[in-house]
Amino acid sequence: MILMKEFSYRILLSGILTATGTSVASEDVDILFLGNSYTARHDLPALVEQVLEEGDPDTNVNVSRVIYGGQNMFKHSTYYYSQSFIEQSTITNEEIEARIEKMKSFLTSEKAPNEDEWNAHWASLRPGKAMPFAGIHSHMQSAIKNHQALLAKNPRTVWEYVVLQSWRDVSPDPDQAYAKYASRLAKIARKQGADVILYMTSPETQNKEPVSAPYSPESADRDLAIGLELVRRIQPKAVVHVPLAIKNIQTGGTDLLFRYVNDGHPNQTCAFLTSNLFYAALTGKSSEGFDYDTVIETKAKHGKDPDGGELKVVFDNETKTYLQKAAFEAAQEFKRLAKTK
Numbered sequence: 001m002i003l004m005k006e007f008s009y010r011i012l013l014s015g016i017l018t019a020t021g022t023s024v025a026s027e028d029v030d031i032l033f034l035g036n037s038y039t040a041r042h043d044l045p046a047l048v049e050q051v052l053e054e055g056d057p058d059t060n061v062n063v064s065r066v067i068y069g070g071q072n073m074f075k076h077s078t079y080y081y082s083q084s085f086i087e088q089s090t091i092t093n094e095e096i097e098a099r100i101e102k103m104k105s106f107l108t109s110e111k112a113p114n115e116d117e118w119n120a121h122w123a124s125l126r127p128g129k130a131m132p133f134a135g136i137h138s139h140m141q142s143a144i145k146n147h148q149a150l151l152a153k154n155p156r157t158v159w160e161y162v163v164l165q166s167w168r169d170v171s172p173d174p175d176q177a178y179a180k181y182a183s184r185l186a187k188i189a190r191k192q193g194a195d196v197i198l199y200m201t202s203p204e205t206q207n208k209e210p211v212s213a214p215y216s217p218e219s220a221d222r223d224l225a226i227g228l229e230l231v232r233r234i235q236p237k238a239v240v241h242v243p244l245a246i247k248n249i250q251t252g253g254t255d256l257l258f259r260y261v262n263d264g265h266p267n268q269t270c271a272f273l274t275s276n277l278f279y280a281a282l283t284g285k286s287s288e289g290f291d292y293d294t295v296i297e298t299k300a301k302h303g304k305d306p307d308g309g310e311l312k313v314v315f316d317n318e319t320k321t322y323l324q325k326a327a328f329e330a331a332q333e334f335k336r337l338a339k340t341k
Contacts, residue, residue, distance in 0.1 A: 027058075030157050032194075033065045034082050034185070035165030038201045040067045041265050042295050045163075047275035054290050055279055064157070066146065068139040072169040073181035074121050075136060078114070079106060080143035083188045084150060089158045090192065096151045103144050110134050124176035125169060159194040161237060161282075162186075166200045172222055174229045186234040195237035197282065199274075200227055202242040206259035206270060211250050220247040224337075231338045238281035238331075239338075242274055245330035249273075256319075263306035268295040268313035273323045280331035288324040293317075 029052070033045045045063035052061045066082050068075070076082040081099040084091055105113075112118035112133040122131045164182045171177035178200075186196040204219040214220065220243040227239050246258055258270040266274065272295045279287045296312045297305040305311050315323070 028060045028062060029160050030062045031064070031161045031163060031197075032085060032157075032159045033063060033067070033163040033165070033199075034073070034076055034085075035065075035067055035163070035199065036071050036167055037067070037069050037265060038167055038203070039065065039163075039165050039199070040069070041298055042268065042271035043298055044271060044275060047271060047295065048278045051275050051279045051287055051290065051292050052282070054292055055283060055285065055287065068142060070167075071136070071139055072167050073164055073178055073185060074169065075139070077181050077185050078117070079103070079136060079140060081147065082143075083185060084147060086159065086162055086185065086189050086192055086194065088150060088154055089156045091154075093151060096147055100144055100147045100151070103140050103147070106140055107137055121177060124171040124173050159189070159192065161197050162189040162194045163197045163199050166198070166223075168203055170200070170219075170223050170226050172225075174226060179226050179230055179233075182230060183234050186236065190234075196234060197238045197240060197278070198227065198230060198236050199240045199278075200242055201266075202246050202258070202270075203264060205243050205246050205250075206264075206266060207246075207250065207254075208257055208259050208261045210253070210255045210257070212253040214247045214250040217247060220244065224334075227334070228338055238278075239334055240274065240277050240281050241330060241334050242270070242277065244334055245273060245277055245326055246270075248330055248333070249326050260306040265299075265306070267305070267307075268297060269315075269319075269323070271295045272313075272315060272320075273327055276324050276327035277331060280328040281334070284331075284335075286324060286328035288321055288328070290324070293320050 031045070033039050039045065045065055049061040049063045053059060066085050068080060071080070081103065084096060084099055110133060118133065122129065164185055166178045169178045171179070182198060189196050200223055202220070204216045205214070207215045223243040224241065227241050230236065231239065249256060256269055257267060259265065260267050276287045279285070293315045294312060299306070300311055303311070
């Protein structure tokens with residue numbers, strides 16, 4: 001039996017005990033988020049920063065983001081070289097320049113340079129549906145610009161945590177897709193001295209209308225199995241398992257909605273649940289009773305959110321408490337399941 005690291009072990013938040021029982025006092029915690037719009041919307045990293053700092057006011061949490069819309073860890077690691085930002089405290093200018101030139105060469109190709117890997121990845125997720133390589137050229141250009149900016153001014157940050165986001169890339173095959181490339185990036189993060197947080201999103205289970213039972217429970221169960229397998233493989237610091245939390249809330253029915261009707265992204269309710277789930281998964285504590293109660297949509301249309309509602313949602317105490325409890329219970333449930341894996 002392989003256990004996930006105890007969440008109380010080596011967490012760099014003051015007031016949490018280390019394995020030796022001594023209190024850790026830390027002024028700064030640096031967290032790097034790799035992801036797509038599921039990280040960008042509502043500025044999720046800033047929400048995580050807010051809830052972590054409320055839980056420990058003596059700690060200054062600094063968040064950074066490497067985000068490419070609609071992209072996954074396969075493309076982050078294989079084509080956009082997002083590992084450069086994980087490695088930024090040790091990477092040389094020559095290595096950055098070499099990766100820039102490699103990405104520029106990708107821009108001249110209509111086919112993936114490593115076509116077998118490209119095809120195997122998509123076959124594990126969408127059998128029979130080909131994906132054009134040229135569709136990632138615009139993101140490649142953004143990745144080149146990001147590398148050029150890193151080359152011009154590298155802050156040499158040493159990360160405490162690296163967050164690896166899933167998104168429609170969880171295959172039942174544990175040797176493909178998210179499991180494969182999150183493991184690859186986790187190995188790089190570990191080599192840099194960082195702990196890994198797996199942020200598993202829930203695009204297939206988010207409901208846009210009230211439900212009487214879990215919505216797409218088979219995908220939630222698949223994501224749970226892969227999350228537990230990744231615990232065994234890479235022993236992350238924490239797993240932020242949104243599918244499990246949403247499935248639990250939907251069990252028995254719920255009027256709470258976790259995505260927009262006119263937009264497949266998480267809504268403010270889902271962002272609030274997720275940020276509290278980050279806190280619970282990372283610290284092993286509940287955020288119940290925190291003042292944090294507000295989420296603002298960052299993508300406005302005529303000053304409204306995608307469904308025409310207010311950008312800013314302030315949760316009433318009943319809803320806030322319910323979501324905080326649900327986040328904590330899901331984090332604890334995942335931890336228990338990981339111990340028996």
